[in-house]
Amino acid sequence: MSGCGILYTNVHVPRAYRSATPGDVEASQNDPIVTGKSCTHSLLFLFAWGNGGYAAATKNALKNYPDGILYDVQSDSQLKSVLGLYTRLYTVVTGKVAKRK
Amino acid sequence: MNLRTHKWIILKLIAILFLTFLNAPELFAEKASYEARAGMISSGGFVLFYNSRGPLSYNTLSPGELPKESMDLGEVQCKSCQHGISIPFISSLIGQKSSSVSGALGDGSFKKALSNLLSQRPELRGIYDVKIDFQKVNILGIYRKLCTEVTARGFK
Numbered sequence: 001m002s003g004c005g006i007l008y009t010n011v012h013v014p015r016a017y018r019s020a021t022p023g024d025v026e027a028s029q030n031d032p033i034v035t036g037k038s039c040t041h042s043l044l045f046l047f048a049w050g051n052g053g054y055a056a057a058t059k060n061a062l063k064n065y066p067d068g069i070l071y072d073v074q075s076d077s078q079l080k081s082v083l084g085l086y087t088r089l090y091t092v093v094t095g096k097v098a099k100r101k
Numbered sequence: 102m103n104l105r106t107h108k109w110i111i112l113k114l115i116a117i118l119f120l121t122f123l124n125a126p127e128l129f130a131e132k133a134s135y136e137a138r139a140g141m142i143s144s145g146g147f148v149l150f151y152n153s154r155g156p157l158s159y160n161t162l163s164p165g166e167l168p169k170e171s172m173d174l175g176e177v178q179c180k181s182c183q184h185g186i187s188i189p190f191i192s193s194l195i196g197q198k199s200s201s202v203s204g205a206l207g208d209g210s211f212k213k214a215l216s217n218l219l220s221q222r223p224e225l226r227g228i229y230d231v232k233i234d235f236q237k238v239n240i241l242g243i244y245r246k247l248c249t250e251v252t253a254r255g256f257k
Contacts, residue, residue: 008240011237012234012235014232014233014235015234016231016232017232018160019163020163024163024166053252054232054233
């Protein structure tokens with residue numbers, strides 16, 4: 001919905017992400033759960049912009065753990081719209097952070 | 102033709118243009134997700150020329166599948182793009198309906214993206230923890246670009 005602007009569009013949208021499983025990393029029970037968001041915006045259906053991709057969302061999730069890796073990842077979409085005139089489409093990535101093996 | 106007929110034709114033209122623009126988002130509509138999804142740039146109207154490659158599927162490595170002696174090389178990024186052009190027109194030959202002529206060109210495949218990466222980082226043996234995004238650019242519905250962006254960690 002917010003991926004298209006009739007006059008101008010420059011958006012990054014998610015396509016695929018094969019995330020790690022607990023067996024892939026040094027998982028422990030105390031691994032923190034983090035969430036990261038990225039979003040695209042759309043105004044009046046005319047303009048669309050923003051980076052709502054997986055890369056931006058995972059980077060945001062790992063901002064406090066630059067050396068960590070996400071595992072057991074759930075990714076969701078969230079849409080916020082005001083009268084359909086301004087729209088934000090989020091990619092929300094939630095997962096646990098572990099050390100690399 | 103009287104003034105009323107003129108007004109009617111102008112209104113029809115405006116409506117056709119409006120519907121053409123309304124149709125523009127469909128150019129980027131994603132189909133239902135399957136395991137293999139072709140990411141080809143779309144083209145509308147009369148396709149004059151189309152020679153493009155796009156991503157289909159890529160079974161990437163997870164961290165646990167790396168070879169034992171591999172060494173992490175940090176984050177790597179690469180991309181490959183397809184380009185499209187679409188020129189709208191209104192033709193009396195098709196009953197004053199709007200349409201467009203379009204064309205697409207480029208290589209936005211995984212193969213191209215990864216060969217771009219290997220040319221920048223020849224020491225890479227492979228990538229893992231791969232995130233794949235699309236970058237979509239659309240200017241006035243006339244020029245379109247669809248890029249496959251790969252963000253991952255590299256290893257050797």
